Amino acid sequence: MTKFKAAALVEPGKFEIFEFPPVPVQDGGIRVKVKTGGICGSDLHFWRGELKPILSPGAKPGPVVLGHELAGVVEEKGKDISTDSLGQVLQEGDRVVFPYYFPCHRCYNCLKGEFNHCPTRFRFRGSIYDVPYCNGGFAEYFYLWPGHFVFKVPEILSNEVVAGVNCALSQVIYGWKIGGISIGDRVVVQGAGGLGIYATAAAREMGASEVIVIDGQKERLELAKQCGATQTIDINDVPSVESRVECVKDLTMGRGGDIVMEVVGYPQVVNEGIQMVRRGGAYVEVGNIWDNSNVTLDMSKIIWGQVKIIPAAHYTPETLPIALDFLVAIKDKYPLGNIMSNTYPLEKINEAFTESDWLGKKEGSSNMRSFIVME
Secondary structure, three states, X not given: OOOEEEEEEEEOOEEEEEEEOOOOOOOOOEEEEEEEEXXXXXXXXXXXXXXXXOXXXXXXXXXXXXXXXXXXXXXXXXXXXOEOOOOOEOOOOOEEEOOOOOOOOOOXXXXXXXXXXXXXXXXXXXXXXXXXXXXXXXXXXXXXXXXXXXXXOOOOOOHHHHOOHHXXXXXXXXXXXXXOXXXXXXXXXXXXXXXXXHHHHHHHHOOOOEEEEEEOOHHHHXXXXXXXXXXXXXXXXXXXXXXXXXXXXXXXXXXXXXXXXXXXXXXXXXXXXXHOEEEEEEEEEOOOOOOOOOOOOOHHHHHHHOOEEEEOOOXXXXXXXXXXXXXXXXXXXXXXXXXXXXXXXXXXXXXXXXXXXXXXXXXXXXXXXXXXXXX
């Protein structure tokens, strides 16, 4: 390898392609050749300028290589690495997934096994002036630091399906887990985008007897039905908050959802979702990740309703092999492949983002997620 390409965000709404020298592989490190990189909703927030990328500690300011939803193959690994984190034999050419964040393993949170709470976990993102350059998904290579978790991908799964594992799918599986989902629960999903569809299928497979999905696009709600939703609510047909809350109550024997998960990413839906939670139930917050996602809560209703508000940021590393096993088990059960709708080469990343943003706003669009293919 002489040089590799990466797309860096130079200003809101604009990527440029840069070339970098190869990254040397340390003992314990792995250089991954990226096959697919998904455009996550958070990437769109950075691209629009609504969020500033969180850089690695000490990183120099400059254009940033974005992207964290990706899958690839091991191109080179440290000589001391012979297996993945589960003890499976790992060789060059094997496909792998991995947490896109890098816990330090040397802080209070890591000591307690809370790797996703590590205060320096954002070491995956630096500017184009920081070695090793390739810690963003919109690049031909991604570097795994020594001590990182990595998991071999079953051959039965396609690159397109696997690309969503280390972000959307693992995020919602982890969210349901910490929300306390159990067999027979009646749950609600606010939003039927990529996260919402994954959350729907995961909830059914984790034991939910009823999965109620709320969205404003009929095509997305139809896909939700195909992926495990037992009931859907179209906000165009049920336009008021009060009527939607009442609808959820009617569908849950008057109680409300045992767990309600928010994956819309708009703070104005939070109060609505909390009203849909049963007394003693849980509200799992996933989507509102940017600054000033302000919500005014009537705490008396939280207290008297005994509603648990649970934030789900990132996930614990063991969620990844659980997600892979989940995809193998439901491979022919749910059309999760339909979440991945459009593919673009790296050189057309500006077009990919423009189209992804536009498609997300288009009335009647069934498109879920676009992917950058590094072939």
